[in-house]
Amino acid sequence: DTGVSQDPRHKITKRGQNVTFRCDPISEHNRLYWYRQTLGQGPEFLTYFQNEAQLEKSRLLSDRFSAERPKGSFSTLEIQRTEQGDSAMYLCASSLAPYTGELFFGEGSRLTVL
């Protein structure tokens, strides 16, 4: 399968713990995005990378969130000191440049904070 892959698919953690999610985009895609989706809502944009450069961060991304994309390949999204409000599906997507209007999403990483 050459689609976007995310790991882990499910993560249960206790409040205050740190968690990290990994995204492997489609290999030739130089653009990578993170979105967050809570129950009953559509996905919300979090951040965007072009190659290794993080070009935009949403105001939703508090100081406890950090995303990286070293070497412009895979990306990680870390949440420090998790809170119950962080419980959500974290979705990664990738696309080609120039942007043709099509994002390829992974299946997501579901986070539950107890």
Next chain:
Amino acid sequence: DAKTTQPNSMESNEEEPVHLPCNHSTISGTDYIHWYRQLPSQGPEYVIHGLTSNVNNRMASLAIAEDRKSSTLILHRATLRDAAVYYCILRDVNGGSNYKLTFGKGTLLTVNP
């Protein structure tokens, strides 16, 4: 960002056509209309997009009103696998963040056997 309005839910029968409406009365001339769908427990999946003319692909057809204030996603023969949330999204190609998609709540499509 220009906004879209979709019905919360729709029902259809298997093997019948489905017309999913979307209103976007504040659309600008540089807004593309995108449709994505999200099957249960999966990430969103691109369906189709267009600017002014009607568009067809292997998954669906997109019919855009002449004044562009509304559009309709057409699934020609619904199958049980088409049961999903369908999102209609506007994307301004001239905007500074033209790579960003703003999802609403979408339309939950139920397909009856």
